[in-house]
Amino acid sequence: MMEANYQDRIPNNVDLGSNRTLQRALEHWQPEFLNWWHGLGPSDFNAAEVYLRTAISVDTKGWATFDYVKMPEYRWGIFLAEPGADRRIGFGDNLGQPVWQQMPGEHRSTLRRLIVTQGDTEPASVEQQRLLGHTAPSLYDLRNLFQVNVEEGRHLWAMVYLLHAYFGRDGREEAEELLERHSGDADKPRILSTFNEPISDWLSFYMFTYFTDRDGKFQLKSLAESSFDPLSRTCRFMLTEEAHHMFVGDTGIGRVIKRTIEVMKELGTDDPVAVRKAGAIDLPTVQRYLNFWFSSSLDLFGGDSSSNAASYFANGLKGRPDEERYEDHLATETGYALDLPDGKGGVRQEQIPMRNAMNEVVRESYVRDCEKGLARWNKLLEDAGYPDRMVLPSPRFRRTVGSWANIPTDTMGKPIGSEEFAARQTEWLPTENDRAYVRSLMKGVFERGKMAGWIAPPERGINAKPTDFEYVLFH
Ligand SMILES: [Fe+2]
Numbered sequence: 001m002m003e004a005n006y007q008d009r010i011p012n013n014v015d016l017g018s019n020r021t022l023q024r025a026l027e028h029w030q031p032e033f034l035n036w037w038h039g040l041g042p043s044d045f046n047a048a049e050v051y052l053r054t055a056i057s058v059d060t061k062g063w064a065t066f067d068y069v070k071m072p073e074y075r076w077g078i079f080l081a082e083p084g085a086d087r088r089i090g091f092g093d094n095l096g097q098p099v100w101q102q103m104p105g106e107h108r109s110t111l112r113r114l115i116v117t118q119g120d121t122e123p124a125s126v127e128q129q130r131l132l133g134h135t136a137p138s139l140y141d142l143r144n145l146f147q148v149n150v151e152e153g154r155h156l157w158a159m160v161y162l163l164h165a166y167f168g169r170d171g172r173e174e175a176e177e178l179l180e181r182h183s184g185d186a187d188k189p190r191i192l193s194t195f196n197e198p199i200s201d202w203l204s205f206y207m208f209t210y211f212t213d214r215d216g217k218f219q220l221k222s223l224a225e226s227s228f229d230p231l232s233r234t235c236r237f238m239l240t241e242e243a244h245h246m247f248v249g250d251t252g253i254g255r256v257i258k259r260t261i262e263v264m265k266e267l268g269t270d271d272p273v274a275v276r277k278a279g280a281i282d283l284p285t286v287q288r289y290l291n292f293w294f295s296s297s298l299d300l301f302g303g304d305s306s307s308n309a310a311s312y313f314a315n316g317l318k319g320r321p322d323e324e325r326y327e328d329h330l331a332t333e334t335g336y337a338l339d340l341p342d343g344k345g346g347v348r349q350e351q352i353p354m355r356n357a358m359n360e361v362v363r364e365s366y367v368r369d370c371e372k373g374l375a376r377w378n379k380l381l382e383d384a385g386y387p388d389r390m391v392l393p394s395p396r397f398r399r400t401v402g403s404w405a406n407i408p409t410d411t412m413g414k415p416i417g418s419e420e421f422a423a424r425q426t427e428w429l430p431t432e433n434d435r436a437y438v439r440s441l442m443k444g445v446f447e448r449g450k451m452a453g454w455i456a457p458p459e460r461g462i463n464a465k466p467t468d469f470e471y472v473l474f475h
């Protein structure tokens with residue numbers, strides 16, 4: 001295996017030193033990246049020492065070393081998972097042929113688009129989260145936020161490496177533009193709308209890391225199946241980092257609910273007004289945030305019937321997550337029954353070719369994956385003797401992409417009139433009042449071992465450190 005070379009300005013396991021042109025191009029991009037980090041990253045905390053993990057190699061021992069690091073000094077490196085021996089194309093028309101080490105000309109622009117779209121989400125989320133540090137509920141959470149931020153920065157590096165290494169001049173231009181678009185910018189927004197939503201409170205942050213980073217997991221898993229081997233290897237290594245981001249969301253939402261249960265027990269009531277008075281987040285508000293971020297994240301999978309998805313699959317560019325779990329890797333003979341609005345307030349089914357339904361297939365496995373967290377959170381409610389349960393709304397609810405885009409439905413997915421939809425917004429989605437209340441709770445807690453009152457402490461610390469460890473040092 002290739003050891004990472006930390007003497008290099010850009011740590012890497014791709015033998016960057018042997019390609020001077022590529023190395024120089026990336027060394028030219030590096031200060032632009034740092035400029036972006038200083039301008040649009042969590043820049044108010046640049047002097048703090050944060051207990052971070054850094055990837056120094058891709059094997060199990062080396063990919064996660066922990067130490068105090070000032071964020072601008074984090075070693076953003078380029079790491080690809082080890083190549084598989086004799087890896088073969090796992091799906092589509094070229095099934096069984098050797099994977100590609102070089103860029104096939106006919107798929108160049110499509111692959112560039114896929115890489116740019118993935119790459120754009122990485123710095124976008126850092127921009128969305130850049131002010132959250134000020135209101136962290138504890139040093140533990142502050143450290144987790146920054147861990148997510150530096151790793152999203154590294155994911156940007158991963159995509160920029162591919163653009164520079166395989167796409168020549170237009171790849172370099174795309175790499176520059178990844179730093180020029182900004183989340184929420186009126187003129188140059190990020191490509192996908194979820195990544196232009198502000199994340200101004202920690203409940204949104206946990207929802208984002210649970211639901212939106214999980215979309216990231218499924219996109220990366222689809223790209224990890226790609227016949228273009230450098231993309232596959234890049235995404236496989238990114239997935240090891242992504243797991244922690246979803247853990248932050250999963251445990252974050254669980255801790256919010258746990259604290260709310262404690263407060264409801266103390267008060268002897270689940271009345272939302274009383275719960276708020278006691279400084280916790282009432283369950284209906286948690287559910288409304290969940291409805292918002294889940295429905296927004298579903299849109300990221302694209303249209304439910306998609307000729308693009310069909311051609312990505314046919315050409316072996318983007319597969320299904322864990323493609324080997326499927327029996328049929330051609331998907332030419334089968335169909336998929338899609339539920340569509342019938343235009344008369346009801347639902348009709350239409351049979352479409354399986355390849356055209358790939359976005360929907362991936363979205364379905366995403367929904368199943370999302371349910372696991374809900375089962376854990378609901379177990380807390382059940383064990384505490386409360387009848388309330390968190391529920392995922394129907395995937396038809398509040399969609400802006402696909403056949404259900406702008407079709408008003410209730411949270412069960414039943415089509416309803418737009419007047420009813422408008423009237424019930426406050427029941428289903430965070431209101432201005434909800435957001436103002438949640439924001440009013442957001443006050444930074446930076447004292448060692450202390451925790452904000454609206455969230456329970458974590459079960460355990462990071463890297464076997466105690467939960468009251470000094471995860472961030474201020475000087
Ligand atoms: Fe990422």
Ligand SMILES: [Fe+2]
Nearest residue numbers: 213216242245
């Ligand atoms: Fe992530």
